Amino acid sequence: MPRPSIFRKFANAISEPFQKKPARVLDQPVERELGEITAYHDSFPSSLLWVDDRTWTDLDMDGVQAKIDQSATTLGRQILYHQLRAYESDEVLASRARQQEIFRADPALAERVRLELKKLDGPDAKWLAHLILQPLPKPSRYSWAFIPLSVAFLLCLLGMPAFHPFLVLAFLFAFVNAGIHVRFSERIAPFFFGFSQISLMISSGRRLSEIPGGSSLPQILQLRKTQPAISRIKKQLGWLVVDRGNLPAPVNSLVEYLNVFFLIDLIVFNRAIEKLRENRALLLEHFEAIGSLDASMAVANYWQCAPVIARPNFTSSREITVEGACHPLIPNAVGGSIMLRDRSAIIAGPNMAGKTTFIRTVAINLILARTLNLCLAKSAVFPRATVHSAIKREDMLSAGQSYFFAELDQILGFISLSDNSIPRLFLIDEPFRGTNTVERIAISSSVLRHLAKKQLVLASTHDGELQQLLAGSFEMFHFSDQVAEGKYGFDYLIRSGPAKTRNAIRLLEIRGYPASVIAEAERTAAAVATNTQL
Secondary structure: OOOOOHHHHHHHHHHHHHOOOOOOOOOOOOOOOHHHHOHHHHOOOOOOOEOOHHHHHHOOHHHHHHHHOOOOOHHHHHHHHHHHHEOOOHHHHHHHHHHHHHHHHOHHHHHHHHHHHHOOOOOOOOHHHHHHHOOOOOOOOOHHHHHHHHHHHHHHHHHOOOOOOHHHHHHHHHHHHHHHHHHHHHHHHHHHHHHHHHHHHHHHHHHHHOOOOHHHOHHHHHHHHHHHHHHHHHHHHHHHHOOHHHOOHHHHHHHHHHHHHHOHHHHHHHHHHHHHHHHHHHHHHHHHHHHHHHHHHHHHHHHHHOOOOEOOEEEOOOEEEEEEEOOOOOOOOOOEEEEEEOOEEEEEOOOOOOHHHHHHHHHHHHHHHHHHOOEOOOEEEEEOOEEEEEOOHHHHHHHOOOHHHHHHHHHHHHHHHHOOOOOEEEEEEOOOOOOOHHHHHHHHHHHHHHHHOOOEEEEEEOOHHHHHHHOOOEEEEEOOEEEEOOEEEEOOOOEEOOOOOOOHHHHHHHHOOOHHHHHHHHHHHHHHHHHOOO
């Protein structure tokens, strides 16, 4: 689509105040757009103590975050997303647990806080993080001329009754100013949404700081401490923090014309940007206090609806002990338990039996433990480890690599990480499935054994030979399929020991394959099992 000409833009600028604008509905729920949720997190440089992008995708943590997220504001959603991405110290986790418990113990306080926060959840709230955290535009080199041009137009208007030739000059300055408005207003327009939200954020912060019984929450104390300074910022930003969406239509049209011909927004914006730069640190503290207050309340609300939930315990040893762990995205999930002490695990079983879901469940619970200080289990003991996943390797094919080469690169990264002093948990689903059976088993056993020397590994497999090779250095668990009365299904229960059942050929019979095909498959399977040398 061709870009509109300068003349069309000029005409639009002149006619815009007459155009009927749709009313803004501040109570309308903000759509859950991923870009707006990640804005706060994306402003920070990456860290080794974050959940990496590959693992986040493999474990569908966007879905997990959406499940937990009962925030009242965009600020809360952004802070909660960041919290889920960052592994934290025991001190930070203990503080988050205390805040969650305060809300759980005092529903009346939680409701008062929620009602105040909802006033900040307008459709433009997503712009706050961009305005406070992203690079701000530098003033135009022509900005020095904005005030003289505005004053010149005003003087011409005032002088017309006494000296009619000023009418020509007024038209000239009106044309020049409208052209400048068209030229520069597009660059700064997105920032105006954020400026109006600063006013709402400051007002919300003031009301939150006055809530009775809020002294037990560190965010409330922080808001009280910064109130005098933050109120001065609102006055300094002045006109830009007015939410024009709430102005009456005639007033809004008048404001639009004043901006077109008197360049008010451009003049005030250049001054306000400098004030914003000077006070960004304080505004960011205010943003984080309100957002983390909302995030803590969201997690406290999640406690009320989670099927099973508990506080985790942490250990300095290589130990994972979970009882009745559930996946947050699976309704009526069957709880799984596992105990590992200084040993990694191989999880075997057929497709759809639950082995990959189980290793995801353990990993998600470890992430929830190390970020929000909770886990969806009856009880859990975890190391202070970071999680690294190699499950959805097909997603890497966009780079033109085969499954095998993509996996080679990723597992090589795991080997590099395993030499680091930071504890790790590696998830590997069906290792090296992109190559032939003999080499797959040989490479898998070698790599898994190497990783397990220093770190914890949860690997799923179909290969009975791999289970035999690693039996001395890995704990063995399995999921089973059941064939009974001509029906095939799963109970999704994890069991100790290697997988022993082989129902794939039996399934051919249930599906109605010819008897000759089934007989030959059974003879071949017996021959292969007899002749296989490990």
